[in-house]
């Protein structure tokens with residue numbers, strides 16, 4: 379199954395807000411619908427956002443206002459703006475060339491995820507690996523196969539995966555809802571943990587490697603990823619466990635010198651005071667909701683891309 383694709387003149391994507399209860403495909407034929415889907419996280423994850431951005435240019439039909447709205451739909455994952463730019467660079471050549479460029483972004487993601495999976499699995503030592511991960515970095519965050527979870531999938535296919543400990547990933551529960559769903563479909567052993575249990579389980583010696591994705595990697599290696607990644611990096615450093623970022627080259631942003639310049643999306647109070655639409659805090663409670671954090675490069679053991687291994 380492809381998470382996002384171009385089918386008969388429109389964008390088709392899995393509505394991830396409905397998983398794991400229902401797997402529903404959305405058919406999207408306007409930029410306004412696509413921007414709304416991106417903002418409510420029906421489509422999410424940096425590589426999938428890159429493909430959404432590129433395919434959205436086909437829907438925008440050269441309208442600069444629509445292109446700007448699409449580019450800015452979410453600020454942290456550089457892949458969204460990158461994907462828009464990849465397709466928009468061909469606007470002068472006509473709609474066929476724009477579509478071809480957008481489909482190349484999709485196809486490159488398919489190949490990049492296979493390459494990252496193999497490179498990441500080759501890098502890790504050990505036969506029965508216990509891996510910790512946060513958010514969802516699987517096929518749902520890309521086109522077909524994921525980044526950090528793509529490495530997990532390759533390890534599993536090679537018979538080298540003992541277990542995945544998946545953080546539930548409040549507030550929107552991408553780990554609890556999406557990563558568990560994908561691991562179950564893979565037949566990979568896994569247990570779900572509360573976000574706050576991550577650093578303690580690292581300290582208790584229950585993890586051989588932390589594998590995470592990235593939304594933007596600054597030129598110096600500082601990495602923005604789902605909120606909670608930094609706590610895992612600190613815990614991994616203290617426990618002497620490798621902390622590995624897995625992301626395509628398109629997530630590296632040479633125009634952002636360090637993590638300090640990465641814009642971190644704040645998604646507002648509602649997602650914190652409620653869980654899946656049920657209020658859990660007293661009415662009127664104020665909240666703070668940074669969707670991502672930045673892990674400084676010196677806490678990162680390696681960055682695995684589709685082309686290389688970087689040791690920041």
Ligand SMILES: CSC[C@@H](O)[C@@H](O)C(=O)COP(=O)(O)O
Pocket residue numbers: 419422423424425455512513514515516519520524525526552590591592593603604605669
């Ligand atoms: C391969 S996905 C890499 C990142 O995009 C992922 O770890 C993440 O933080 C996704 O956040 P989300 O808010 O669900 O889009």
